[in-house]
Amino acid sequence: MAAKIKKNDTVLVIAGKDINKRGEVERVIPEKGRALVQGINLVKRHLRAQPGVQQGGIIEKPSPMSLSNLRLVCPHCDEAVGVSFVRLDDGRKVRQCKKCKETID
Ligand SMILES: [Zn+2]
Numbered sequence: 001m002a003a004k005i006k007k008n009d010t011v012l013v014i015a016g017k018d019i020n021k022r023g024e025v026e027r028v029i030p031e032k033g034r035a036l037v038q039g040i041n042l043v044k045r046h047l048r049a050q051p052g053v054q055q056g057g058i059i060e061k062p063s064p065m066s067l068s069n070l071r072l073v074c075p076h077c078d079e080a081v082g083v084s085f086v087r088l089d090d091g092r093k094v095r096q097c098k099k100c101k102e103t104i105d
Contacts, residue, residue, distance in 0.1 A: 003028060004083050004095065005035055010073040012080035013040055016065065022073060026062070034064035041065040076102040 005011060009025045023037040042060040049056030071080040077100040086096045086103065095104040 003030065005067055005070060005072055010075070011035070011037060011070040012073050013037075013065075013069060014071050014080070015069040016041070018065075023062075027064075028067075029064055032064065033067050035067055035070060036062050036064045037070065038062060072104070074100060074102070075104060076100050 005025060005028060007025050007028060010022055011025055013019050013021050013023070018040045021040055023040040025035050026038050027036040029035065039062065041063045043063045044058050045061050047054060047057055047059055072083055072095075073079065074081045074097040076097060079099055081100075082098040083095040083104065084098055085093050087093050088103075096102070097104060
């Protein structure tokens, strides 16, 4: 099945602690049904100091979140929308915004 959410998409968080935030998809992990979104679902990681390699401390990193908690933001109408799939004349299958009916590559 084709993916509704892909890398570099802007998505809206519709559930969880980051609800209503937007972010850009950094990576999709289809086998886990999750995606890594920039600035969303941040978790603190403790870094052990490694002399000459890295400083110790705490960093915040995004942790993958469930695709079911994300909704695609249509680049055309700037709304969090549902998508359907349409086949183009050249045979490519692309996403289509259910709201404005524009295709989204
Ligand atoms: Zn749209």
